[in-house]
Amino acid sequence: MKLRTLIFLLLLCSILPALTFAQKKEKNKTDKKEKGLLLQDFNPSDSSSVLRLPSLRFENINKVAYYYDAAKLAKIKRYRQDKQWDKLFISLYDYISHFGINNFLKHQDMELLWLLARVSEYVGHVTITKDVYTLIIKHYRGDLQKALLHYDSLTKFEKDLYVNIEHYYKLVQKRKAIDTLKPPENVLQNMGEAINSPLEDYGMTIGGNNDNIIYFTSQRLEKEGGIEGIEIGNEPKNENIYYSMRDTEGIWSPAKPFEGINTKYNEGSPCVSRDGKTLVFVRCHSPEGFGDCDLFISYKKEDGTWTPGENLGESINSYAWDSHPSFSLTEDTLYFASDRRGGFGGSDIYFSVKGKKGNWGKAQNIGPIINTQKSELSPYVHPKHNVLYFSSNGQLANFGSFDIFKSFQVDAYWIEPKNVGPLVNGPGNEFYFSTDSKSAWIYYAKSTLRNIEDLDLHSFPMPMEAKPNNTIRFSGKVVEPTTGEVFEGIVSVIDLSDGVEVAPKYLREDGTFEFELIDQKKYLLVIEGDNFFKIEEMFFVDGETEIWMSTSPPLM
Template sequence: MRSIFTRSGFILFILIIAVFSNPTFSQKKRKKKKEAEKKEQQDSGLKISEFEPTKINKVVKLPGLKFPNINVRPYYRNDQQLALIARLERNKQWDEYREQLYIYVTSFGINNFMVKEDMDLLWRLANVSEYLGDRVLAKETYRLILRHYRGDFSRALKHYESLTLFEKPLYANLEDYYRLVDKRALIDTLTPPEDVLVDMGDQVNSQFSDYGMTLGGENQNRLLFTSNRSGRDTSAFNQQFNPKNANEDIYISEKTEFDMWGEAVAFEAINSNYNEGSPYLSKDGKTLYFIRCMAPGGLGDCDIYYSNRVGDSTWSEPVNLGPNINSYAWDSHPSLSMTEDTLFFASDRKGGFGNSDIYMSIKSEKGAWGKAKNVGPFINSRGSELSPYPHVKFPVLYFSSSLGVVNFGGFDIYKSFIVDGRFSEPKNVGPLVNGGGDEYYFAIDADAKQLYYAKSKVKGDPNLDLQSFPLPMEAKPNNTVRFSGRVTEQSTGEVFKGVVTVIDLSDRVEVAPKSIREDGSFDFELINDKKYLLVIEGDNFFQIEEIFFVEGDKHVQIPAISVNSSLSFASIDFDPGSAKLKPEMENNLHLVVDFLVKHTNYRLIVTGHTDADGNSEANVKLSKERAESIKEFIVNYGELESNRVIADGKGDNDPIIVQPSNEEEKRLNRRVEFKIFLDEYRISVPVSDDDVDWGED
């Protein structure tokens, strides 16, 4: 049996949860939307597309292009149409030119995607759509080129990246994120970081490779998987049929009353002297689909079989699903749709888009599986697609692909929503699942809380173990609400660089951190009707924290406070004649503490000011005492070296309003200012040299 193993593991993700009672920014409605966003919401404008996306959430984007001939004819050509297209191009009749191109390319069969001249027609459709301002169709067509073109697609990539500059997911560098997490854990009221990848233990795993798992049964209380552990003596059999690998069997583990997985046992009713694997158990636990390889009566390398449970423990003789499903080649990874009337599987038979494709077969009213059909060019590519896994409760197809517009390594896991029998644009489930290696052979539970997976303990080690992993937000089948925002300095419009983290406070679900884009924007896809914590942090602005509740798509304009200017906080207002800190000052002082703890190369100058009432010398003394009180709080609370904070007082010598006429104007003069600066930046401060250690010149 040609098995496909997972050779790399998960990126271990440390999740931290905090509840902050005082938000540091207020949400504001955007008065104007960017021109790109307005264009994105428009239809392609082609009547022939017959696609109305308004009925589903905009996160779920069905392709406007349809290819009805994919499983009807292998190749399409019409010289009369091509001559018309050429004439329209010469005459620069661009609207009609685009429409005729659209009609022609949507008549493609699978083989058209392998012919350079035909793929050039896709390029022309994308190019003219971009020229006419139809960003939706242009981006969709460029994506198809990137997935299927076998030559130099650099031009298409350049155009696509230009169109999606402020749209594509900009995941943060996880190493940088972990560094921020570690520092934040020292100063915030956080729970300890936890390792979320859990080995399923000796009851399930063995010293041999264990992989290719599925969950089944009415309560998903059975874990079925493929294992090399049998140890049976198959030397004679190996020499005749499959000398490389002839000891793969199906094993089954059942969940105990303590919510633990029991000892795995061989599925003796199904296992034979041939290779068995890739099991899939129906919801009622009564039908098992699996692979048997190089067996007598088989149609190809590996075929898909099924067996029905008879009584409590007896299983019928396995039956080959026949030529409507199986081919002369390798057919594997069977799984059923949410309604169990569609069978998905992977195959490397000829006539597909790439090395291996995903196919589907629909069950007739009489219960017979129809002729397998290729699921089309939006799922399959010139590379390989494997491990189709429809979720059991949500209309979402998960699968593995070696070639995606967003890709983190070898094979990555993607998901596509199924709407009216059509597949949405596939989305990479993100870096918390997909790493630099290969990700396939996986299962997701009905509640979409756990991902079951196979990984090796050491990179490159073929010995795989089964693991369980809390399903990150990007991989959820129901995260269809768009949460977006833009971070800017409120008065100047300055755009900041930093990392945005969203944490699901309801279920403690991971959400992959993202970097702020060049225009200050960010976006996430979340689950509706849930509470989240938003944390935004960077090197040149104070950390932002906000708790919010998602009710439908949401956009927030976020004012950030730059550290590159003098700051004063309204809450830091001492009682007359007093230098004692008040409790209401502490929230804003925590902002300063947090920043200094995370950014060890910065220092702080605290300067106190008073109004002109009273004696001038006394005012200078009082302002210095107030600055010293703040310094003491920051140094002690942040456990900082004393020379990280410089305290100074100017009394009434530097007023904002020179001749105040009322109490409010006096209050503006009675302030404390904060100035944060880098170590290497020398500032002239009226304090003694003993108070400041500038380090070596």
């Protein structure tokens, strides 16, 4: 028993680098002067790294439904009564790390999370404190006001203060006056009538390794290809898979139904392998299904036609709704969404791993870092990077109801998701993110605030926040040189190499700002405010960097 305890303590120490101020070892920073900017290198062991692993890993999630250990709980109670805070922290951390899904649904177990948040903050583990409050906000089913307020105070000078979209467009117009800067491409662009119909269009994917074909889901009243739609209300509404081809001038052809796959039942959410020969899709209300909607698979034949859809079986499909498939980077894992019992909330993201004989294994829940007590939908794994995109209404920092988030995979763990920003998400709903093979263009379904149910497909050049490789932290502070006073202002960053836009942000209350950029690239930094001259500087990102900038007051 003592050996097991020692091993756990060693493991715990290995994932708590520099968490207390007394333990944190500062790297000797080498200052560099470049074009009036004071550049400093970041400490690579800083716990605030963009690709930081989550503090709690939850290895038990798919092994036990509910974790309970009376002896460990008694020890936690004793340490709390005796005010042995360091031991209480370690015991709580150990116990909560073993949680199953049902622990997140039990009030008494969520109270342990609250206790860990308070104790970890008291003993100086600030990073763990933030992570635990994040979990509480995602999963606690009681009054969250206290957790939200305290989390806000802990992250006050870390938040992204994005400029609203109307102000963004005004900035775009102003930039047209800058001779050296090509104005950024438009964002939030609808794909037009060739693709979108008067009803809902969504659930799209790029055609494997062919960026010039898209497959997507559409509800259309007309009968296509002799297929009769199931009546919804008084109208025969088809929910089928359609496709469109892009010509050499970049024009998408009028959408056509996917012959051989569509039936009188509802089909949608296509997912195509990178060689273009395997299709996984969803069929609903079919007699071959186990539930409302199931995942089916089809293979492309030599003559270009497709085999009849075959149900992927009970290892993946359930009695409930199963949909939104996406292959992993190596295509040996299939991600999808399901609202089956036993999850964290309304619908969760699951995955199935293909065995050596080609059979798909039992579906597993992706865990509490990605899934919340609300709903997670439309997972999409980038074709070249271990980055998961998905839609959620339960993550932190939503702009509307459902927003698109992304999570990087580090050492086989999905890390804390980040909102892909206001140049993609808005006050309505966003789902079904997808991208071409070069990460140049994004495709996704978006609704307006006026009609949040009516989805249209949108496509435009990928903003920086949605990129799969913007993992370098670029941070800075703007101050008045003599008094140290900070001012209100807006910070814009433009990728000069590709003309990629970075969503502008307001300076924080302490004068700081922060962006996540792509390494080894040249950027233009523009900072403007009412109380100082506009600052424009070009800079080159070479590893994580912070800058300190001095303002000059405007001439009277």
